[in-house]
Amino acid sequence: MSLQVFTAVTGAAWESELVGALDRDDHGVTVVRRCVDVAELLAAAATGTGQAALLSAELRRLDGAAVARLTAAGVAVVGLVEPGDEAASERLRQMGVARVLPADAEPEVIARALREAVGGAPGAGRELADPRAALPTLGVPPEPAGQGAVRGRVIAVWGPTGAPGRTTVAVALADEAARLGTSSLLVDADVYGGVVAQVLGLLDESPGIAAAARQAGSGILDVGSLARLAWAVHPRLRVLTGLARADRWPELRPQALLSVLAEARHLAQLTVVDCAFCVEEDEELSFDTAAPRRNGATLTVLEEADEVLCVSGADPVALQRTVRALGELREVLPEVEPFVVVNQVRRGPVPGDPRREIAAAVERFSGRPVRSFLPADRRATDAALAAGRTLAEVAPGSGLRTALRALAAELAGLPDPSARRRTGRR
Numbered sequence: 001m002s003l004q005v006f007t008a009v010t011g012a013a014w015e016s017e018l019v020g021a022l023d024r025d026d027h028g029v030t031v032v033r034r035c036v037d038v039a040e041l042l043a044a045a046a047t048g049t050g051q052a053a054l055l056s057a058e059l060r061r062l063d064g065a066a067v068a069r070l071t072a073a074g075v076a077v078v079g080l081v082e083p084g085d086e087a088a089s090e091r092l093r094q095m096g097v098a099r100v101l102p103a104d105a106e107p108e109v110i111a112r113a114l115r116e117a118v119g120g121a122p123g124a125g126r127e128l129a130d131p132r133a134a135l136p137t138l139g140v141p142p143e144p145a146g147q148g149a150v151r152g153r154v155i156a157v158w159g160p161t162g163a164p165g166r167t168t169v170a171v172a173l174a175d176e177a178a179r180l181g182t183s184s185l186l187v188d189a190d191v192y193g194g195v196v197a198q199v200l201g202l203l204d205e206s207p208g209i210a211a212a213a214r215q216a217g218s219g220i221l222d223v224g225s226l227a228r229l230a231w232a233v234h235p236r237l238r239v240l241t242g243l244a245r246a247d248r249w250p251e252l253r254p255q256a257l258l259s260v261l262a263e264a265r266h267l268a269q270l271t272v273v274d275c276a277f278c279v280e281e282d283e284e285l286s287f288d289t290a291a292p293r294r295n296g297a298t299l300t301v302l303e304e305a306d307e308v309l310c311v312s313g314a315d316p317v318a319l320q321r322t323v324r325a326l327g328e329l330r331e332v333l334p335e336v337e338p339f340v341v342v343n344q345v346r347r348g349p350v351p352g353d354p355r356r357e358i359a360a361a362v363e364r365f366s367g368r369p370v371r372s373f374l375p376a377d378r379r380a381t382d383a384a385l386a387a388g389r390t391l392a393e394v395a396p397g398s399g400l401r402t403a404l405r406a407l408a409a410e411l412a413g414l415p416d417p418s419a420r421r422r423t424g425r426r
């Protein structure tokens with residue numbers, strides 16, 4: 001059966017010729033509707049009478065949200081740009097259009113792209129490939145991510161409910177990596193209320209992440225604009241602040257966040273993302289596939305990250321929450337293999353040697369080893385919160401800071417700085 005296609009390329013000089021050629025020749029494609037604007041295209045998509053849409057980059061009011069709605073309606077999208085217009089291609093890709101062709105491509109090439117888009121074959125878009133396959137493993141130093149250089153790495157800091165210390169860990173890792181010479185970007189992507197700006201004492205009037213997502217939705221986010229939206233806290237540390245008002249969560253659409261992370265990889269060698277705790281998929285919404293999902297942002301970051309840290313508390317209640325959260329994560333994203341960081345370790349809530357007992361319990365109940373232990377140090381964290389500064393600034397000699405610095409070094413692929421100091425090699 002022939003593929004039913006909507007077009008929305010009105011205004012382009014080549015429109016009539018292309019649509020005629022697609023329809024006329026036997027490419028297995030039938031143009032069922034020529035839409036004049038985005039509104040008509042979305043309305044047509046909602047009727048369920050077409051499986052694909054061919055649209056031009058010049059279509060007015062086209063943005064990432066419209067592309068997401070088309071996809072959610074089961075309409076695969078192929079974009080057309082004026083030949084050689086790289087900026088327009090990039091804009092479309094950022095909106096989530098994985099297949100983009102020059103408008104002077106042969107009709108049969110365009111028809112094939114439409115068929116492949118419907119069939120779900122991977123396109124050239126970076127979202128569709130599994131980026132993890134091409135990335136170095138933990139411990140391998142990343143290439144410098146300067147202008148036009150190789151991709152930096154993305155670390156997601158996640159964990160269960162109960163405030164185990166995700167933000168504390170995320171802030172410290174980005175800061176310590178920067179102090180060790182790795183350019184770092186800290187992204188606050190907590191859709192239940194971001195606090196990174198407050199923790200770092202930044203007088204943030206408009207969340208950088210929301211502005212970046214907006215630009216990504218319009219296809220105009222690039223590494224320069226992302227850099228401008230982020231605070232430069234010190235020479236190698238940038239911070240993209242989050243949504244302090246939790247009710248603004250719909251602004252963080254997953255596709256837009258993917259684009260933000262893609263640009264972040266060009267901006268910094270290491271991007272650390274402070275994520276929300278919840279990975280539940282909203283069942284009530286599962287029949288309305290176009291509805292925004294609050295946890296979509298978190299799931300997207302966890303899926304896209306090169307490493308996922310699961311930060312756990314160290315008492316029995318927190319550990320049980322961690323085991324449960326790891327189970328939920330396995331259900332929704334079985335490919336993601338988080339590593340567990342147990343924070344706030346102290347004598348008291350767990351009998352015996354807390355590290356040994358905790359490691360055994362986590363391994364037994366979740367099947368995952370504990371990769372790192374961070375001591376409880378209320379004095380250090382309180383001093384940091386009171387001053388709106390980082391642990392390195394207010395408690396440089398604390399055990400908590402030392403442990404976080406070692407973890408940052410490991411994630412950045414650098415030798416442990418304390419080990420260097422111990423052996424006298426500086």
Ligand SMILES: Nc1ncnc2c1ncn2[C@@H]1O[C@H](COP(=O)(O)OP(=O)(O)OP(=O)(O)O)[C@@H](O)[C@H]1O
Nearest residue numbers: 163164165166167168169343344375376377378381
């Ligand atoms: N190792 C630690 N020792 C002592 N206090 C800590 C430690 N880590 C975090 N805290 C404190 O615990 C509290 C919660 O930490 P944080 O805000 O980092 O948690 P969270 O997981 O991001 O929470 P939320 O669910 O609010 O996002 C803060 O007051 C923080 O200073």
Ligand SMILES: [Mg+2]
Nearest residue numbers: 166167190195
């Ligand atoms: Mg937090």
